[in-house]
Amino acid sequence: MTDEIIVRVAARGDGLTESGRHAAYAAPGDTLTEAGVVIAGPHNVAAPCRHFTRCGGCQLQHLDETSLAGFVNDRVVHAAQGQGLTAKDVEPAHLSPPRSRRRATLHAERAHGQIVIGFRAAGSHKIVDMRECHVIAEPLFALVAPLRAMLAKFPGKRLAADIQLTLADQGVVVEIKGLAVEGLGPTEALLDFARDHRLARLALDQGYGPEAMWEPEPATVTFAGTPVALPHGAFLQATADGEAALYQCARDWLKGASAIADLFSGLGGFAFALGDRARVLAVEASRDAHLACRSAAGRSPRHVECVHRDLYRNPMQVDELARFDAVVLDPPRAGAREQVAMLAHSAVERIVYVSCNPSSWARDAALLVAGGYRLAKVRPVGQFRWSTHVELASLFLC
Numbered sequence: 001m002t003d004e005i006i007v008r009v010a011a012r013g014d015g016l017t018e019s020g021r022h023a024a025y026a027a028p029g030d031t032l033t034e035a036g037v038v039i040a041g042p043h044n045v046a047a048p049c050r051h052f053t054r055c056g057g058c059q060l061q062h063l064d065e066t067s068l069a070g071f072v073n074d075r076v077v078h079a080a081q082g083q084g085l086t087a088k089d090v091e092p093a094h095l096s097p098p099r100s101r102r103r104a105t106l107h108a109e110r111a112h113g114q115i116v117i118g119f120r121a122a123g124s125h126k127i128v129d130m131r132e133c134h135v136i137a138e139p140l141f142a143l144v145a146p147l148r149a150m151l152a153k154f155p156g157k158r159l160a161a162d163i164q165l166t167l168a169d170q171g172v173v174v175e176i177k178g179l180a181v182e183g184l185g186p187t188e189a190l191l192d193f194a195r196d197h198r199l200a201r202l203a204l205d206q207g208y209g210p211e212a213m214w215e216p217e218p219a220t221v222t223f224a225g226t227p228v229a230l231p232h233g234a235f236l237q238a239t240a241d242g243e244a245a246l247y248q249c250a251r252d253w254l255k256g257a258s259a260i261a262d263l264f265s266g267l268g269g270f271a272f273a274l275g276d277r278a279r280v281l282a283v284e285a286s287r288d289a290h291l292a293c294r295s296a297a298g299r300s301p302r303h304v305e306c307v308h309r310d311l312y313r314n315p316m317q318v319d320e321l322a323r324f325d326a327v328v329l330d331p332p333r334a335g336a337r338e339q340v341a342m343l344a345h346s347a348v349e350r351i352v353y354v355s356c357n358p359s360s361w362a363r364d365a366a367l368l369v370a371g372g373y374r375l376a377k378v379r380p381v382g383q384f385r386w387s388t389h390v391e392l393a394s395l396f397l398c
C-alpha cells in the first residue's frame with residue numbers, strides 16, 4: 001500500500017481513494033497515507049462550527065464550496081450511473097447558503113440538572129447542546145437559548161422533548177412533542193414564551209397529536225403570492241432558495257404545457273408556481289395538506305384544482321394521465337414505484353421528477369427509461385448544506 005489521493009466523497013461522507021480506501025473527514029485532493037493518516041489538501045477547510053464532528057446535523061463542513069458542489073453533483077450522477085443511466089445535461093448544483101434552513105427538529109432533555117437542546121450527536125442518541133449553528137435560519141437559532149431557559153422552569157428530574165421549528169409567514173411555528181405540561185405554572189411559562197418571542201404558533205403534542213395553544217392568526221406559507229394555511233407537521237422544502245430553484249426548473253422545463261398534474265403536491269407549491277400559465281391538478285394524500293391547498297386555490301387567481309388521493313395504493317392510471325401534457329412528481333424518500341409504472345406506459349410528453357433521495361429516484365428513472373422516456377436534464381440541489389442529504393430535479397421526455 002502507498003500514499004493515495006482522495007478522489008471523491010462517498011454517499012455517507014467519507015473521502016474515497018481510487019482503490020476504494022476511505023477516511024472520515026477527508027476532502028478530494030487530500031492525501032491518505034499508508035498509515036491511514038489524512039494530510040489536508042487545498043479543498044479541506046476549517047469547519048465554521050465548534051460542534052462539527054460531534055453534532056449529527058452536519059457531515060461535510062470540512063469541504064470547500066467546490067468540493068461540496070462536487071459531492072452534491074456526484075451523488076446524483078453516480079445514482080443514475082448505478083442504474084445504467086446517463087444524464088447528458090447536468091446543470092450546476094444549487095447549494096443553499098449557511099443559515100438558510102427554515103425547518104429543523106431539535107431535541108431537548110434534562111441532563112445533570114441542566115437543559116440541553118440541539119441535534120443528536122453523530123451515531124448516538126445523545127444531544128449536542130447547541131451553542132451555535134451555521135445551518136438553521138437566524139430566527140430559529142434565536143429561540144434556542146430562550147427555549148433552554150423556559151424548559152428549565154419545568155419541574156421534575158426527567159424531561160425529554162422533540163421541538164420542531166418552522167419559519168412561517170408570521171414568524172416561527174414551534175411544535176413540542178413529549179413535554180408533560182401539568183398545572184398553571186408550566187402552562188403560563190409556555191404562553192409567556194410564545195408571546196415574548198412573537199411566535200406564529202406554539203403547539204403541544206402530549207400523546208394525542210399536536211394542539212395549538214397559541215396562534216394569534218392562522219399561520220401560513222406563501223407560494224407564488226398565494227398564502228396557504230400551514231397545518232401541523234406539513235411538508236415544506238427545507239430552504240426558501242432551494243424551493244425557488246426547484247420551482248424554477250419546473251417553470252423553465254414545462255414552458256408551453258397547458259395541463260399539468262402535480263403529484264404528491266403537499267401544500268401546492270409547484271401547483272401555484274405553475275398555475276399562472278397552465279391548468280394544474282394538485283394530488284395529495286395528506287388530508288390536512290390537501291384541504292389547505294384547496295382552500296388557498298379557491299381564493300387564488302391561479303388555475304389550481306385539488307384532489308385527495310393516495311398515489312401509492314391508487315396511482316393515476318394511464319387513461320387518466322392522458323388528460324395532461326406534463327406531470328410534476330415530488331414523492332417522499334421511498335420514491336413512487338407504483339405511480340412511475342403508470343407514467344412509464346403513458347403518453348405524457350414531459351415529466352419533471354423532483355426527489356429527496358437519489359437512490360429511489362434512480363430506480364424509478366430506470367423504469368421511465370425502460371418505458372421509452374429519456375433523461376434530458378438534471379439539477380442537483382443541496383438544501384441540506386454540509387449534510388449528505390441531496391435533492392434533485394430532473395426532466396424526462398418521451
Ligand SMILES: C[S@@+](CC[C@H](N)C(=O)[O-])C[C@H]1O[C@@H](n2cnc3c(N)ncnc32)[C@H](O)[C@@H]1O
Nearest residue numbers: 264265266269284285286310311312330331332
Ligand atoms: C416531498 S413532499 C412534496 C410536497 C410538495 N411537492 C412541495 O414541494 O412542498 C411529498 C408529499 O407526498 C405526500 N404523500 C406521501 N405519501 C403519499 C401518497 N401515498 N399519495 C399521495 N401523496 C403522498 C406527503 O404528504 C407530502 O406532502
